[in-house]
Amino acid sequence: MGKALENNKEMYRLQGLSCVNCAAKFEKNIREIQTVNDVQLNFGASKLTIIGEATIDQLEKAGAFDGIKVVPENQRGKEEKVSFWKKLENINTVASLSFLILGYASVYTLGENHLATIFTFALSIILGGFNLFKVGLKNLSKLQFDIKTLMTIAIIGAAIIGEWSEGAVVVFLFALSEALESYSMDKARESIRSLMDIAPKTALVRRGSQEIELDVEDITLGDILIIKPGEKLAMDGEVVKGQSSINQAAITGESIPVLKVPGDEVFAGTLNEEGSLEVKVTKRVEDTTIAKIIHLVEEAQAERAPSQAFVDKFAKYYTPAIMLIAFLIAIVPPLFMGGDWSEWIYRGLAVLVVGCPCALVISTPVAIVTAIGNAAKKGVLIKGGIHLEEAGRLKVIAFDKTGTLTKGTPEVTDIKVFKGNGENELLGISTAIEKFSQHPLASAIIRKAEEKGISSNDYTAEEFQSITGKGAKARVQDVVYYIGSPKLFAEMNNLPASVEDEVKALQIQGKTVMLVGTAKEVIGLMAVADQVRASSAKVIRKLLDIGIQKTIMLTGDNEATGHAIARQIGVSDVKAELLPQDKLETIKSLKEQYGKVAMVGDGVNDAPALATATIGIAMGGAGTDTAIETADIALMADDLNKLPYTIQLSRRALRIIKENISFALGLKLLALILIVPGWLTLWMAIFADMGATLIVVLNSLRLLRVKE
Template sequence: MAEYRLKGLSCANCAREMEEEIQKLPNGEEARIYYNSGKLAVPEGVDLPNVEKILAKDGAVIIKEQDGSDEEGHHHAEAHSGPNWKMLISISTILFASAFLLEDYLSMAVIISMYVAATAISGYQTFIKGMKNLFRLKFNIDTLMTVALIGAFGIGEWREGTLVAILFGLNEYLEGLGMEKARKSMATLLQVAPKEAVLISGGHERVVPISALEIGDIVLVKAGEKIPSDGKVIEGKSSVNEAAITGESMPADKQVGDDVFGGSVNNEGLLKVEIMKAYEDSSLAKILHLVEEAQETKTPTELFINHFAKYYTPVIMLIAAIVMVAPPLIFGADWGTWFYQGLAVLIVGCPCALILSSPIAIVSGITRNARNGILVKGGVHLEQLGKIKTIAFDKTGTLTKGEPHVEQTIVYEPNFYQVAGAIEKNSSHPLAVAVVKEVEKSVSQIADAADVQTIVGQGVSAQVDDKMYFLGNENSLAHLTLPNKVKEDIAQLKGSGYTLVAVADEDKVLGLFGISDQIRPEAHQLMKRLQENGIKQTVMLTGDHHKSAEKVATAIGLTDYYAGLLPDEKVKKIKELTETSATAMVGDGINDAPALATANLGIAMGKGTDSAIETADIVLMQDHLGKLPSAISISQRVNRIIKVNIALALGLKLIALLLTIPGLLTLWIAILSDMGATIIVTLISLTILIEKKQEKVDI
């Protein structure tokens, strides 16, 4: 499939019709015109000259083959009808105003000439395309406008015909300008991709394109420069702005051994980075590719509008014909008056505002979320996110940090911390790491342990200062007769949902650690914000035991929880939830893949891991859930705006059509109803790009 950039793609309805014509060419069934991003994709074997002929009929041309680099958005003045389009509209307006003001002072021939000249300057492209379509019996907006212009001039309505031509030209210009604004916003987002890197090879530095980098290459990143691809710091220390990937405004500190993302910016100092992924496999490249693709996925609403538009224009043509002939034939009304009314109905029939009601809003919503580090993989998922009423969360790594943390300590003997630290300090086990972190708060220097032995099902034994000690679960205390106080403390820790780690010698218990997975600090406030955004049910699905699950659910305010679930049981529970309401599943994108796929919407988190990006419908590029409520809020706003846009587009046209009953519909009212709908729809959709200050703040 070859991709090309298009110029002159300013009408959503025209783009749909051109796509249908190209698909009729040999081998062209899979051809696509992406109106939102101004691109054309054609399969191999399609005759490109024939494609260009179809494009030329509607004023669109191929300007550049895509080579993977982003091209700056083109101003609609260039894309629609050349760089002097604004000037042409201005000249037409001046001619129209002059003719209108001088009607009583100049001859009728001169006045008509001025009107015709104004019409020709602003409407010649529409007229030419409309005449071609008329001969081919192809009825789109250009055809309707051409028939209306011919009819208006034919019955001597020079002034109104000219005004229609000028307003339609202005309307087309503004329509394309609105779409271009959304495209440019997306293009700005895509500009974060680095272009070059400073490669260190053989002790020398040289600038190379990022496409030339290979895994294992060492690059030098100076202050203010972008890191060229995903890698690992091997020398230097700095703070790095990762906003392009995660949407986080605060810089992240990096030192030797830390991972870095391609596209992030080195704020200070020098970093030497070993490239771990070729750029095309990097997190940033995948994000940008998916964001660009996401613009073009059709939502159910868009598919309905496109299907509706196919029948809308022919129906309007029929209504216009009835308006022209029915009153004179049935009621003996004046033919000229009702012919004029019929022409106005044709203009009202322009479907552009209706078709434009969704794509600008969708692109704006995807762009807003991408700026915040929220990757929505398509308009259909954006629309679905706004309909979600139930959210199911995995526990470990999602609502909790996924790292054991000492929550409670009970000390019986003064050497408790020293012994525990000595036994665990060389272990990499997650529980051992948690114990050592807690010990370091109380002990400045930890002693060494000798003869460390693992005891299956219990824990470990070791010698510290030539004395034997035991560390592990409750079974490691089997050699002791426990006092009632110790028994009560053990029961209390287990009852609170903690994992027990006990330390003892051959005679007595030295102390107890109560360890749990630390709840994310934003989790409690997150649930409140989700409820404010209309989420009715928040559920936790976990394989952990009941007490631990209950503790987490109570602490953060979940509406329900289910513990002790195997992966297939999580899937079953998700199926049950989706039967009663639209349900999203939030997980880490690795262990929860089946549940993510089963839910109406899969949301993964994990700071850009490959599995998260590939598994879910929506990816939170941060390592927390703080931005989830804003993503839902943006999606709900997009859905509301699309509904409002459709209501306005159809409502204004319906009002205009109703004016035909008393015979009050005029050509200029007709064009203003269409123009007003298009402008309002465009402006409302673009408000999604406006970011409120409070939305920038994470939980």
């Protein structure tokens, strides 16, 4: 029983979590609950994971200082949205401002030291700082020094030395800063909330002869969903009846609807545009693609980026250092240099206020939350702050050829007949043999025969035999025919020089050539090529334009085919005739040579190379669980155009994080320098702190505007 309790895992969503410092304190309070073994708090996603056991009341008591509400993750019900102006703390802030204005009016009419003036400023302080003092004094009694403790000391100190007006200004500016920071974080989190609202919570299900409306949690695998025109799909599944265009923008980011027919896969959260569909459910609600996206986006925000780890470590030593400096400034000059106590205590309080590390602490998480949320809405899944930052530092990108730069479905491009009754006979014989083969080139020949209207009944093959790595043979119309590589026919000594010249000419164009014939003569050839994606050349150009130094194509094809396709696409380099383990070695050597290297592949056969690269980027994640699991970044649509956008977003995020850290520290340094001539006032100190926090948050929100 005790062991089960230790491993018990509960997940909750949080409402009212206002700041990074509050999150850290909330987490610390939960750890003190005896039945809790471990706790993980995801500030960006407002999500809490408890290992062990705790009641909602216990958790809400731990977050009472910040008014945090705790809701079980699977509990139905929307978060109550309270208008910015109706929140109690914001009403108090406005009241504080009103008494602050009255106080200054009183200064001009009655004088600064009049009892009515002091009383008006005191009311402004109490109204605006009630919650602040409640937490600050409690922390002070426990010798816990955070932003609220520092502010409480500073404001009480200001009142003691008679600086009532300054104390009131500091309280108002701090309350305003908290309100705006909370508003900005809500804005940044909206990208996740909008993802969570994409898929409907109920669906119309046919069971037997009945059609019933069910909650998605009650729908089971194999149920048939009835999807009417204009409705969103509630579950992932497979179309079993009907056809319609489906808008998949919510999942893949592609705006052009995709035609779905029986047998096609469809995703929860996508929109059925015109026809009626019947869909067989293939995944439970917690396993749908949209559920995985939401989970991974939330996990991504919880993972600390390198710059965030630096900031957290820095802040750990920075806050005590600021307190020590403030203390020394307040007591050393009066004690040893004959300074005025009131003046130097005031200066010490100003240092205390300006030293608050708010802007620094929030500089990284708010940028990462915003960037990852923006990317998810565009169909790009970035699985952590570390991957966001690393993508911004990339110099080299390697591409798997098949299915990434090319469509991955080979097509017959050339047919040449040397003997016999023409193309149809050649295709008929080839199709009869290739029907038994699993090779991708075989499917290209069969598709070509179908296009030409050649029936599989016209030609039948017997005594099929595969010739490993070279081709196959079978008896068709009482003749043993071979189909395979030029190497196969060369070994049988029946490859004329004229045919060999034809083969080489086609191979130079990047085509794979298969010969058809008997043991004595070649009767024809077929050239097959994987078609290059229309977007590939444009994407490679864009990547080079935005500063990627080198683009490399990795392929298992022969050198001639590889170089022909590379010329078409415009990549800087090509590595051909690679086995899967060779791709892995190539990525390792590229990392040694260039440092930061990305690998772009389909996430299935490229898994080792994707895992070894600095950043693994998987194509078409919406249909492939492997792609989502293996890659650091998944392009949910089968669309390379998302790649330059992802690199640009990552670079912008990296730049904004650096700007935020530099600005937060620079403004503190400037304010501390102003202490020397005595120019730094308390209200200037809080204005500098508040201004830095707001500028950092607003600067981060610019990431919402990065477009494709």
